[in-house]
Amino acid sequence: MSKVETIKERLAAVRETMAKTGVDIYLVLTNDYHISEYSGDYFKEREFITGFTGSAGTAVIMKDKAKLFTDGRYYVQAAKEIDGTGFELMKDGSVGVPSVTEYVEQQLSDGACIAFDGRTVDARMGLKLLDIAAKKNATINDDFDAIAPIFESRAPFPESKAFYLDEKYSGATIKEKLVAIRESLTKANATCHIIASLDDVCWLFNIRGNDVWCNPVIMAYAYIDESKAILYTDGDRFNDEILAKFKECNVEIRPYNSVYEDAAKLKGKLLLDTKRINTRLYNICNANSDLTCIFKENPSVLLKAIKNETEIANLKSVHREDGAALTKFIFWTKKAVKEGKQITEADAAEYLDSLRAKISDYIELSFDTISATGPNAAMMHYHATKENASVLKPEGMLLVDSGGQYLRGTTDVTRTFALGPVTEEMKKCFTLTLKGMLNLSNARFLHGCNGFSLDILARGPLWNDGIDYRCGTGHGVGYLLNVHESPNGFRWKHIPGVNDLAVLEPGMVTSDEPGVYEEGKFGIRIENEIVTKKDYDNEYGTFLSFDNLTMAPIDLELVDKAYLDKTDIERLNNYHATVYENIKEFFEGEELEELKMATRAI
Template sequence: MEDPLDALRPLMATHSLDALIVPSEDSHQSEYVSARDKRRAFVSGFTGSAGLALITMDDARLWTDGRYFLQATKELSDRWKLMRIGEDPSVENWIADNLPSDAAIGVDPWCVSVEAAQRWEHAFSKKKQSLIQLSTNLVDEVWKTRPPLEIHPVVVQPLEFAGRSVAEKLKDLREKLAQENAYAIVIATLDEVAWLYNVRGNDVAYCPVIHAFAIVTDDSAFFYVDKRKVSAEVHQYLTKNGIEVREYGVVESEVALLASGELRYSSSRKDSQVEAPKDGEIGLTRNNENEAKENKSSFIWVDPGTCCFAIYSKLPSERVLLQQSPLALAKAVKNPVELEGLRKAHIRDGAAVVQYLVWLDNKMQDIYGASGYFLEPEGTNKRKRSETMKITEVSASDKLEGFRAKQEHFKGLSFPTISSVGPNAAIIHYSPNLKSCSELDADSIYLFDSGAQYQDGTTDITRTVHFGNPSAHEKACYTAVLKGHIALDSARFPTGTTGHALDILARVPLWKDGLDYRHGTGHGIGSYLNVHEGPQLISFRPHARNVALQPSMTITDEPGYYEDGNFGIRLENVLIVKEADTKFNFGDKGYLSFEHITWAPYQKKLMDPTLLTPEEIQWVNNYHSTCREVLLPYMDEHEIAWLKRATEPISS
């Protein structure tokens, strides 16, 4: 097959381009995209979820962050140069410094956010370089095996799981618009559209979302989606909630009409004064001119981080309010029904994880005579592999999915399972491949990071185990990660604190030994939505300062340590932010703390109790005690015996 670089460069010359930027994102700036939108992976060979490719006539570079340095090194051919974000110059700075003045840099404006495009334009302008908005995506023109468009149905998320009606959410949204002197908002983020309209889909693997846009005005609501995905029942549901369904492809032209005040409901509404438009036409009222004049002092709200540049370019810049979507925070602060659903989903998920660990422990004993969660006497874990049996990273991952699939409300996985042994565990976002995956080894650490989509909640958990006799170094590293994990879980902090301030708590135990990790410590998690959800996060990165943690937000607690070529360790629970009961209330700020809702034992074998404080030991014992309490009803007799043994108290 022809290398995409060789196919793209003649096309670039035809368009008079000096360089082509190929982002990872789709038209909705999604982290995870459908197979047909994986353009950056196609051109570069790098399959991680985050990255940006730059192609010039004689160079090709791939930017990605610390989670993917090892993976990118393995996947990129020698025609590509890896650029490490945080260590190497940014893409805009590299272009400004290495391409000639008046250079033309092309990009598909549907695949880049307003924020990124404006940043690039500013950097390029310093040398009179220009960002060119291409009318077609050049990668699509050379991608002969691009996966076809698939049609998946839109489904309604019932109120018993959503917790709040569409009417309530629209009312809150319109109040936010009024507060900001905006009369409309363009919503491009897939999970925000799904959350606002209480619908779900299957257009992106692992994410229950639909490829759709939404426009909401002070008196209208539109849903731009491939109408083939909308059944009569769902259409009726949307109409009943005041939402008009329109074709996905007309959103670009209708955004332009929105700016002129001409975008209105079709005349199917009782108060309309015009004839109903034919299919594909845009319904307008006779009072558009007056309404447009009235709205000239108002703004159209656009989120610069999630709206694509193509949509923004259809709007007069002086009429646009560039500000984070109000739905981001509204979605992040879970309502009581969503919180209860998340708690229940995590209990069932914990049961599946424990059943998997019991199965894995038994299999490793059969194959190697090695036990996972129980430390055997020195010398009993001699390698005696059975040649008739083996467990691979992929077969283990499949087995875990099988246990989850038996749980109530299971809809699928929430991301590709990271099932990794030894050196593979040091690749932070490793994804095992059936053809090249490793076999589980009694002498190596095994890390699995996995989660599921249940209709009442999304889960994400990481545990690290060893089936032989871990070294003192491995135990010390695991214990340092555990100490950081406990420190964050146990934190109490004043209202207004951001995740940037809390990130250090999980790192201090590692820093004491000169260790660290290259990823953030926590991300939000959806309610049967995306496993990575903002705007809140716990991270060392500056944008973690932007949003303070609030009660009823969800956040993960996942410090780690990765030793290239040797092993990786990560521990992860999901937390709910809650109000803290403190003895004092300095400054009348109010204080917050965390409630952990993930339930699966930690491996006592990998702990060095002498490195734990009495308070940390008590935390582990209390956590394990609650694990027994909440998970025993889901276990059979054999699993109960295992769980009781795995959660026996530890002492120093």
């Protein structure tokens, strides 16, 4: 049976269950039970029912309609993958396209039923749906899952072993982090706190695991009050070293699912983050008459975003080796294609991944390597497989977005480089992208700015030419955690309460990655990681700037100086001089000469 026919059959089975149980609108989200951006294979219900393999999207299924909502990163990919399945693409974020909740409200009739698995819906969305239902005298079923009974080949629930991240990498003990959380609770007038977000839990207890591909976390919840902490997960995950660390800090381990039962018995003033807790857990806490819920962001979100001195030193160290590996890959690819070797996008990605794996404290990739040429590069999150990969030709460009997870931190870098002759349009778009990337990374700004304040620096050169890209300019990056980390980032469009950004603080690591994506033609992205640092104080306040962490050359073959001014050229030359000094020790002989040429002043 073809993929299209399989999806149609699954959709029919789901609708049959909906009809039997009186469900009119069924929402299937991408989330796991912790509202993670990326979820393990066990949680791929939305992919199972739609056929869309991207990392973000929501299916809305009704008796006679089925919609897939996804954002601008995936418009092209989603349209291809759901073609003919019975699902229609809703381009979330485009003019005239309603949000998921707006669409549900439009479609909901009086007395109807909205259903979803409350463990996969964040509390903010759950509350919106509750309000929508109340307007239409409708009902909510938040304990509904019509896919589980037909998901026969479902992966097992993740249960990887955890490992301890030593203080020489983390820069702080569990005890010190618990003290910081408890101080934050006191300031918020709270006496206790439940954490459901996996990266926050793992950061707090200095543990990492392998429950989610490319995100070194374990499935767990946490509870903290003035005297104790509870970690809800499988105790068999931990070795004696970790158990001893927990005992020192009065950390108790309880079964994973018992957090729901315990939440119903809590007393006090509970701090909850409605963005990062699922609807089911929220409802239990909110219904507990012995609890007063205080709705604030997890204190750990900001605490872990501000990297300490140890973490920053480690990041600078690993970025040198990571950048050297990427540079060697670029040299190898250009040479192999020029010599006429048969290399596909997937072959190129595999070779780069193999170079990263040789770095001493490498653990895994930080996401699946994106290796894309020609029209494929216009799909922001395209992933080449052995079956669909295009052959690299001695013309045009190759876009490679990649990164690694190391004990010394997380890397994320994109380089677009020429494989042969390129068009004037490609050079122009590349150079305007470069100009924006350099503008942002060289910014000096007053403390109090956030990513909304600075996004125009990266986007401006493209906007001046009537070009834009349908995504943010940058995201926070975790430390051996999620490659996409709140609360810092760069973007221009602010939706209050949905995509808020924190004030930029010294120690925050953020990506700087403008780009151009011409559907059916080509894609360009240039991405560096940058870390915020303090410059000086004066009568106007505290001035901040950025240090580049990423150390890899920009392809000068794609640079058209006609679009650069004197400052742009000076910035590019300074960056290349820094790259050369930081990674030259990893090169010798012919490769060293290539590095000198790649980082030469223009």
